[in-house]
Amino acid sequence: MSGYLTGVLVVLAFNVMAAYAVYLPLAAGQLNLGIAGFMAIGAYASAFLTNEYGWSMWAAIPLGSMLAGGMGVLIGIPVLRTHGIYLAMATFALGQVISAVFLNLEVVGGAAGYPVSDYATPGVVWAAAAGVVVLMLYVSRTRFALCLTAVKSDPTVADLLGVSVRGMQVAAFALGAAVAGFGGGLYAHHYNFVEAQHFNVLLSVFTVLYVLFGGTQTVWGPLVGAAFFTLVPEVLRASDQWRYAVFAAFIILFMAVRPQGLVTASLLRVFRRRRVTP
Amino acid sequence: MSAALSVSGLSKSFAGVRAIRDLSFEVPKGRTTALIGPNGAGKTTVFNLVSGVYGVDAGRITVIGTDVTHMASRRRISTGVARSFQNIRLMSHLSVLENLLVGQHVRASSLGALLTPYRLIPNHRWKREARAALAESGLEAYADETVGALPYGVRKRIDLVRATLAGASVLMLDEPAAGLNPSETNALRDHLKALARKGVTLLVVEHDMHFVDSICESVVVLNFGEKIAEGPLSEVRRDPKVREAYIGTDGED
Numbered sequence: 001m002s003g004y005l006t007g008v009l010v011v012l013a014f015n016v017m018a019a020y021a022v023y024l025p026l027a028a029g030q031l032n033l034g035i036a037g038f039m040a041i042g043a044y045a046s047a048f049l050t051n052e053y054g055w056s057m058w059a060a061i062p063l064g065s066m067l068a069g070g071m072g073v074l075i076g077i078p079v080l081r082t083h084g085i086y087l088a089m090a091t092f093a094l095g096q097v098i099s100a101v102f103l104n105l106e107v108v109g110g111a112a113g114y115p116v117s118d119y120a121t122p123g124v125v126w127a128a129a130a131g132v133v134v135l136m137l138y139v140s141r142t143r144f145a146l147c148l149t150a151v152k153s154d155p156t157v158a159d160l161l162g163v164s165v166r167g168m169q170v171a172a173f174a175l176g177a178a179v180a181g182f183g184g185g186l187y188a189h190h191y192n193f194v195e196a197q198h199f200n201v202l203l204s205v206f207t208v209l210y211v212l213f214g215g216t217q218t219v220w221g222p223l224v225g226a227a228f229f230t231l232v233p234e235v236l237r238a239s240d241q242w243r244y245a246v247f248a249a250f251i252i253l254f255m256a257v258r259p260q261g262l263v264t265a266s267l268l269r270v271f272r273r274r275r276v277t278p
Numbered sequence: 279m280s281a282a283l284s285v286s287g288l289s290k291s292f293a294g295v296r297a298i299r300d301l302s303f304e305v306p307k308g309r310t311t312a313l314i315g316p317n318g319a320g321k322t323t324v325f326n327l328v329s330g331v332y333g334v335d336a337g338r339i340t341v342i343g344t345d346v347t348h349m350a351s352r353r354r355i356s357t358g359v360a361r362s363f364q365n366i367r368l369m370s371h372l373s374v375l376e377n378l379l380v381g382q383h384v385r386a387s388s389l390g391a392l393l394t395p396y397r398l399i400p401n402h403r404w405k406r407e408a409r410a411a412l413a414e415s416g417l418e419a420y421a422d423e424t425v426g427a428l429p430y431g432v433r434k435r436i437d438l439v440r441a442t443l444a445g446a447s448v449l450m451l452d453e454p455a456a457g458l459n460p461s462e463t464n465a466l467r468d469h470l471k472a473l474a475r476k477g478v479t480l481l482v483v484e485h486d487m488h489f490v491d492s493i494c495e496s497v498v499v500l501n502f503g504e505k506i507a508e509g510p511l512s513e514v515r516r517d518p519k520v521r522e523a524y525i526g527t528d529g530e531d
Contacts, residue, residue, distance in 0.1 A: 138395055140397075141395035141396070141397035141398045142392060142393050142394060142395050142396065142397075143379070143383070143386060143391055143392050143393075143394065143396060143404075144392040144393060146376060146379055146380060147380070147383065147392065149369065149372060149376075150369060150380045150383075153369035153370070153371070153372070154367055154369060156331065156367070157363070157367045157369075158380070159351055159352045160329050160330070160331070160351060160352065160354075160355065160361065161352075161355060161360075161380055161381060161383050161384065161440075161444065162352050162353070162355045162356060162383045162384035162387060162444070163352065163380070163383050163387075164352060164387075165352070217371060264371075265371050265372070265373075265424070266371065266424050266427075269373070269422070269424060273422075
């Protein structure tokens with residue numbers, strides 16, 4: 001495999017993990033615009049453990065992920081009291097704050113960045129992304145996922161039917177944070193370098209775009225969205241500087257035709273029915 | 279006969295408007311009772327107070343012996359009271375079956391239940407049970423349809439089936455017959471009678487007096503948030519206060 005293709009597929013793997021980190025809270029109707037901050041927590045925490053304590057990345061990355069998830073719970077409980085645009089603003093600010101903290105934290109290199117000692121090969125990154133996809137597919141087959149959808153569709157009715165709306169929202173937010181931290185840890189160990197500037201607002205916003213574009217109704221949406229956003233600009237590379245204009249036009253067109261995202265529940269149901277009755 | 283649901287001294291105001299005033303009534307266990315009254319009498323507000331959508335200003339609500347007055351709304355369904363909604367509140371992009379599965383939540387809310395991949399297990403008991411409940415109402419053909427695409431009458435019935443799946447012994451139904459055609463109304467009547475035979479206590483808000491007459495053993499009449507009469511419909515409709523409240527409406531037939 002060429003170095004170029006490997007590079008693109010590694011980026012795809014990171015984007016897929018980030019997309020699911022955004023998708024989980026979004027499945028419960030919560031927009032997390034600070035996902036880059038949770039990636040930074042996972043990245044720096046795992047890098048710190050491998051660098052300073054000589055941990056293997058196999059232990060450091062999961063621990064960084066758990067730490068990001070734990071922060072998700074701590075932050076999610078107060079932040080999820082806000083709704084709609086206010087929640088978006090709160091999480092947006094949160095991402096900025098986390099990034100700014102790492103930028104000023106000299107123990108992890110501050111603005112100069114932080115070299116990381118252990119290396120995650122492309123194979124490890126792909127396997128991890130595949131693992132995240134499988135985990136999400138599993139979760140999507142459970143009652144937990146159904147509850148998230150219920151909370152998103154009609155929180156009042158979900159509550160009256162006995163669903164803990166706050167509990168589900170915090171769980172989804174924290175799980176998303178853990179997935180983000182997992183991706184962040186792998187990122188640090190694949191590129192062997194972390195800098196706070198990477199975990200910026202654009203990273204959070206683009207990831208939300210993947211997910212909205214792919215669709216939030218089914219578990220396949222984030223995968224399709226991330227693949228589209230990663231691969232199509234590469235395919236359009238031949239048209240050089242026009243590729244972003246063409247790509248943006250694509251997005252506007254698709255969102256106009258399919259405002260619920262590319263992959264919707266009813267679309268999947270149509271496919272399933274065709275398979276049953278050919 | 280003991281009460282399945284009892285409210286006493288219930289009051290609720292919205293921005294100074296007294297929607298419910300010192301309301302007390304009991305719904306006897308295993309009976310079908312109607313809550314009737316002109317538009318704006320406070321019938322749906324009573325449902326919202328009992329289910330916990332609104333907190334009470336004063337008074338006490340008891341469900342099968344449990345005081346639920348200050349209980350969190352999501353815990354009330356586990357005391358045995360479930361409800362349907364006047365303006366159907368189903369999750370429209372989910373399938374009928376998925377909506378019903380949400381209705382079972384109160385009986386399957388442990389961590390183990392939440393993380394069971396029931397969708398990967400063919401014929402999982404939750405799905406079997408939901409399909410059986412649909413079949414009982416003659417709606418099994420719609421199990422895999424997207425709810426949003428179904429006709430009004432069918433959605434209305436599914437809203438009712440979802441309420442029954444919580445396994446509640448008291449069901450509050452908000453205008454279950456509204457907007458149904460005659461054959462759908464007949465099917466609904468059979469369904470409610472079947473529920474009553476199983477021992478489910480029903481409290482029904484309904485405008486169609488023929489329908490009320492055919493299923494309810496007694497009625498509670500509200501007007502401007504106050505109870506103005508109570509008893510069998512045949513007696514209540516002769517009450518001068520009820521006649522006055524209903525003048526000019528189709529309840530006066």
